[in-house]
Amino acid sequence: MRGRRIVLGVTGGIAAYKTPELVxxxxxxxxxxxxxxxxxxxxxxxxxxxxxVSGHRVLASVFDDSPAAGIDxxxxxxxxxxxxxxxxxxxTLARLALGLAxxxxxxxxxxxxxxxxxxxxxxxxxxxxxxxQAHAEALRARGVRFVGPATGELACGWxxxxxxxxxxxxxxxxxSVLGAGPLAGRRVLVTAGPTHEPVDPVxxxxxxxxxxxxxxxxxxxxxxxxIVTLVSGPVALxxxxxxxxxxxxxxxxLEAALEARWRDTDVLVMAAAVADFRxxxxxxxxxxxxxxxxxxxxxxxxxxxxxxxxxxxEEGRARPLLVGFAAETxxxxxxxxxxxxxxxDKGCDVVVANDVSGGxxxxxxxxxxxxxxxxxxxxxxxxxKRALARQLWQRLALRLA
Ligand code: C5P
Numbered sequence: 001m002r003g004r005r006i007v008l009g010v011t012g013g014i015a016a017y018k019t020p021e022l023v024x025x026x027x028x029x030x031x032x033x034x035x036x037x038x039x040x041x042x043x044x045x046x047x048x049x050x051x052x053v054s055g056h057r058v059l060a061s062v063f064d065d066s067p068a069a070g071i072d073x074x075x076x077x078x079x080x081x082x083x084x085x086x087x088x089x090x091x092t093l094a095r096l097a098l099g100l101a102x103x104x105x106x107x108x109x110x111x112x113x114x115x116x117x118x119x120x121x122x123x124x125x126x127x128x129x130x131x132x133q134a135h136a137e138a139l140r141a142r143g144v145r146f147v148g149p150a151t152g153e154l155a156c157g158w159x160x161x162x163x164x165x166x167x168x169x170x171x172x173x174x175x176s177v178l179g180a181g182p183l184a185g186r187r188v189l190v191t192a193g194p195t196h197e198p199v200d201p202v203x204x205x206x207x208x209x210x211x212x213x214x215x216x217x218x219x220x221x222x223x224x225x226x227i228v229t230l231v232s233g234p235v236a237l238x239x240x241x242x243x244x245x246x247x248x249x250x251x252x253x254l255e256a257a258l259e260a261r262w263r264d265t266d267v268l269v270m271a272a273a274v275a276d277f278r279x280x281x282x283x284x285x286x287x288x289x290x291x292x293x294x295x296x297x298x299x300x301x302x303x304x305x306x307x308x309x310x311x312x313x314e315e316g317r318a319r320p321l322l323v324g325f326a327a328e329t330x331x332x333x334x335x336x337x338x339x340x341x342x343x344x345d346k347g348c349d350v351v352v353a354n355d356v357s358g359g360x361x362x363x364x365x366x367x368x369x370x371x372x373x374x375x376x377x378x379x380x381x382x383x384x385k386r387a388l389a390r391q392l393w394q395r396l397a398l399r400l401a
Contacts (some may be wrong), residue, residue: 001180002030007080007112010050012040015121015164019045022086022167023053029171033077036060036104038092062104073104075254077111082177085109087121087164090132096144097135115177116144119170124160133371137333146241147173147223151324155163168390172223181225182397188226189258189265189271189320190218193233195251198282198294204249207273210363211235212268213325213385214271220389221267224397229265231257233272251275251301263310265320267396270305271352273327277301309347321399322348326372339372349373349399352392 006026010019016129019035026033035050035058047058062073077083085092085105095106096118109116118139126132127149140146165173173183192214196204211232218230219240229244231254239245248254251274262268277298286296305324312322324346326339339353353370368381369388380391 001026001175001178004031004081004178004180005079006031006033006082007076007108007114008033008035008054009083009085009088009092009103009108010035010037010041010045011085011087011089011304012038013087013121013164014044016041016044018164018167019086020049020053022170023050025167026170026174027053027055029233030173031174034059034080036073036076036108038103038105040089044208059104062107064104064209073108074111075266077108077114080108080112080114082174083109083112083114083116084119084170084174085116086119086170090120090122090126090129093118093120093132093139094137097138104201117147117170117173118144118178119147119165119173120149120162121164122149122162123154123156124158124162127162128160140241145173145177149263169223169346169386171361172220176223176225177272179225182395183221183400184225185225186266186400187264188221188228188267188269189231189261190214190228190269191231191233191254191258191274192218193235193237194273195233195253195254195275195301196249197275197278197301199251199279200283200285200287202286205275205277205279206234207275208363209233209235209273211237212267212363212365213367213388215240216385216389217269217271217392220386220393224393226267231261231272232319251278251304255302255304255307258304258308262320263317266400267323268308268320268350269323271325271397273325274304275301276303303346305348306346313347321350321396322346323350323352323396324348326351327356328353329355329357331357336370336372336377339370339377343372343374348365350396353377373399 010284023033033054050058096109101107101110149161150163151161152163154162193211194207194209196206222228231246246257280299281299326342328335335353339351342351351372371378
C-alpha cells in the first residue's frame, strides 16, 4: 500500500485499544495513516499512542485544525485514498447513515470522496437491533464496505456478533478496497459445502460438510483483492458480501458450474465435499414405506477435480492453480501419504489435507490442515478457519507469483 493515504477514524468502543496495533500494521504495509478520534475514543486509547505509531498528529475535534500547518480536516478528507472507521460504534454508524456531522469522524465521512470501510464493534444486541441493521443496510447500499463484526466473546460478557475484526483482517480489507492485495485482479473459484444427491423428491444422500472452510477461503480471497466466485452446495451460511454466489445441489450441477468457469480462473480451490456416488435414478414420487423396503442402486459421480486436472494438462494450460482437499479419517503420515497420492491422481498442484477422524472438523470453527505440494508438507493450525484460510492464501499467492 506504499504511498496510499488512509484516514482512520477511531470511535469510542473498547476495541479502540487495538487501534495502535492496527495503525502499526497499516504503516508496515506501506500506508500513510492519519488518525482522528472522537471524545469517547479517548477513554479507551490515547492520542499519544496513535501519534507515536502513525508519526502524525491526531485530530480530536474539528476545532483542532490549524490550516497553516496543513492539517485541516477537509484537506485530510480530500487527500484520503481510504477512510476507515475502526472501531465503529452503533452511535457513529447511525451518524454515518443519517449524514450527521456533529463530530470529526462523521464530518470527514461526509466530506470525503474516498471509499469508506467500517469495522463495527458493539454489544451483540446493539448490532442485531433493527435500527442498527437498517443503518448498516443503508450504508451498504451507498457503497460503504463493512468488515466484521466477528463473532465471539464480547467485552460486555455476552457472546455473539459484535467484536471488531482483527487488525490483520482490517489490513486485508483495506488492501482489498484499495485494489492493493496480493490477489488483486486475480480470479478465484472456490467450491464449498456438500452435495445433495436426490433419492426422491424429499430425500437425498448428503454428507456432514458445513461449508465453513470453503466460505472462509472465499472471504479471505476477496479481502486479499481477488474477484471471487463461490460455487456452494446446500449450507446454512451467508455468502460473503462482494463474492459471486452460484448455488448447486448435485455433483453434476457442480461439474457444469465449473466447466463453464474454470478456464477463466487463476485459482480453483475445491473445498466442496462432492458425493462420490449418486442414486442411479431419483424416484419421481416420494418412496412409500408400504411398497416395501427399496434398494438403492448407486452410480459413481465423475471425479470433477481429476477431470479438470486432466483437461488442463491436455490443453497445455498452466492455470488455474488447482487446489484439492483431502478429508481423511487416518491422521499422521497416512494423511500426508494419501494427500501426495491425490496430487498425482488428480493432477493438482496443492492438496489441503485434514484429519476428520471421529467426525471432528465438520462444522467446527477450528481445525488443523497440512498443505501438501510436490515440494513438501506444511502443517497449519490448529486455529480458526479464517486464520487457516489466511495462511493458506499466503502460500497460494506465493505460488501464483
Ligand atoms: O478423492 P477424494 O474425494 O478424497 O478427493 C477430494 C477432492 O476431490 C476434493 O477437493 C473434492 O472437492 C474433489 N472431488 C471432486 N469430485 C468428486 C469427489 C471429490 O472433484 N466426485
